[in-house]
């Protein structure tokens with residue numbers, strides 16, 4: 235039986251006394267799934283991530299990570315926010331060691347754990363550079379490395395590739411799928427790009443109503459491994475048009 239990695243049970247949330255963002259939302263994401271979340275700006279996607287990471291606390295219901303609720307969810311999942319949070323005054327290596335050091339690992343031990351990963355993350359030879367000296371794709375790979383180093387099986391990626399040029403973005407998507415498979419992670423990925431959602435994910439969750447009470451769910455009709463060429467299959471193209479239309483009109487799928 236598939237094991238749930240993340241569950242929302244009747245979760246409600248509003249910022250201060252404002253209009254609710256989530257209203258008794260239920261959701262289950264299974265171990266090693268790749269889920270993308272799409273929806274209009276302001277519909278509550280990043281808020282969902284802030285709730286999962288414990289940056290915000292739900293006003294009702296419960297959030298389970300690997301089957302357990304936690305008094306304090308900080309550090310229980312890996313989180314890559316929209317803006318890379320690399321510290322400009324720290325080198326790539328010193329940025330990468332940060333989550334381990336915060337978890338009580340010595341700097342020397344942290345470096346020893348990171349060194350063998352640099353090659354796979356396309357960062358060999360740049361470990362002593364500062365973030366300002368890196369390309370956009372490299373910065374995102376350092377951020378991703380940091381979220382992987384939290385050690386959690388659940389990773390939340392909030393529009394990680396939106397600032398990249400089209401070619402870099404495509405190669406980062408392929409690279410991410412490789413990493414997801416190799417590292418056996420469960421990924422939640424926010425995007426505004428329907429092609430990206432179709433290429434990457436097993437299921438797409440569409441945020442439509444505000445407050446979000448139910449998620450419209452789309453099972454992506456593509457097997458794995460997949461290639462970008464699969465997105466040009468006539469059946470997928472028809473399907474994509476329909477998805478875009480639904481997103482525009484806000485009509486339930």
Ligand SMILES: Nc1ncnc2c1ncn2[C@@H]1O[C@H](COP(=O)(O)OP(=O)(O)OP(=O)(O)O)[C@@H](O)[C@H]1O
Nearest residue numbers: 249250252255273274275276277278279280281282
């Ligand atoms: N810190 C905050 N304080 C008060 N309201 C907030 C805060 N952050 C977000 N909101 C409000 O909560 C709602 C959901 O915002 P959220 O950032 O989750 O949307 P989103 O779907 O991630 O949008 P985008 O696609 O533009 O990133 C919006 O109405 C927003 O104005």
